[in-house]
Amino acid sequence: MVIVLFGKPGAGKGTQAPRLAEALGVPILATGDVLRAALREGTRLGLAAKSYMDRGDLVPDDVILGIVKEALASDRFKGGAVLDGVVRTVPQAEGLERVLGELGRSLTAVLAFDIDDDEIVQRISGRLVCDVCQTPVPGGEVGAPCPKPGPTDGGHLVRRKDDEPEAVRTRLDVYRAQTLPVLDWYREHGTTVRTIDAVGAVEEVTDRALSAIGITPERAA
Numbered sequence: 154m155v156i157v158l159f160g161k162p163g164a165g166k167g168t169q170a171p172r173l174a175e176a177l178g179v180p181i182l183a184t185g186d187v188l189r190a191a192l193r194e195g196t197r198l199g200l201a202a203k204s205y206m207d208r209g210d211l212v213p214d215d216v217i218l219g220i221v222k223e224a225l226a227s228d229r230f231k232g233g234a235v236l237d238g239v240v241r242t243v244p245q246a247e248g249l250e251r252v253l254g255e256l257g258r259s260l261t262a263v264l265a266f267d268i269d270d271d272e273i274v275q276r277i278s279g280r281l282v283c284d285v286c287q288t289p290v291p292g293g294e295v296g297a298p299c300p301k302p303g304p305t306d307g308g309h310l311v312r313r314k315d316d317e318p319e320a321v322r323t324r325l326d327v328y329r330a331q332t333l334p335v336l337d338w339y340r341e342h343g344t345t346v347r348t349i350d351a352v353g354a355v356e357e358v359t360d361r362a363l364s365a366i367g368i369t370p371e372r373a374a
């Protein structure tokens with residue numbers, strides 16, 4: 154099963170990804186997390202992506218498709234994937250189709266999380282993430298240790314640079330101009346696209362997403 158999580162910045166893709174991945178028994182590929190990890194480690198990929206990410210622009214398609222191709226061809230993803238943050242442009246949709254075709258697989262569905270801009274601004278203005286595992290943490294304080302259950306990952310809560318108001322505005326503009334047309338591309342290519350109401354309790358949104366792909370939450374649990 155290969156699922157694309159689609160939606161505006163702050164729609165809840167990163168919150169839902171681990172919940173859906175656990176229910177479906179497949180790993181997550183989150184391009185934003187891969188890029189932020191590269192940035193933190195100061196690799197060539199991170200340095201190349203930094204200026205795009207800081208101002209809220211998209212990283213070039215060839216960079217993203219390189220990450221996707223390498224990951225999906227690895228053993229870790231041979232049973233499927235939840236793709237968080239890919240696909241964001243039509244060339245990425247075409248590239249993903251090509252990569253999956255080469256691997257003898259196909260996309261199961263696109264889950265499009267639906268939410269209005271006012272709710273996005275409110276969510277993002279309050280968002281802190283762990284600087285190691287990158288999990289969004291509601292209601293935390295900057296500098297507090299990552300509260301993820303289990304052994305500590307040593308991370309602390311930070312505010313993402315691209316969550317500053319100007320970068321958020323750019324990200325929403327970029328979404329409308331470059332990312333939204335991807336949904337029409339998928340519909341025209343016969344891919345299953347399901348719209349999920351992304352407003353409500355996190356658990357409710359998960360249940361809606363699972364139901365949309367024909368999995369009852371009880372069966373998944």
Ligand code: AP5
Nearest residue numbers: 162163164165166167168184185206210211212238276280
């Ligand atoms: P990325 O990290 O993918 O960011 P994004 O798509 O902008 O999405 P976010 O992480 O901001 O939001 P989200 O939808 O995951 O929401 P979250 O769960 O955190 O990408 C960052 C950058 O990397 C891009 O701008 C680009 O530069 C580059 N990049 C990455 N992929 C790329 C690609 N394919 N092509 C080109 N460039 C790429 O939730 C948001 C907040 O809301 C959190 O505080 C959360 O706690 C809260 N929340 C979540 N659900 C609920 C709920 N149901 N009720 C109340 N609050 C909720």
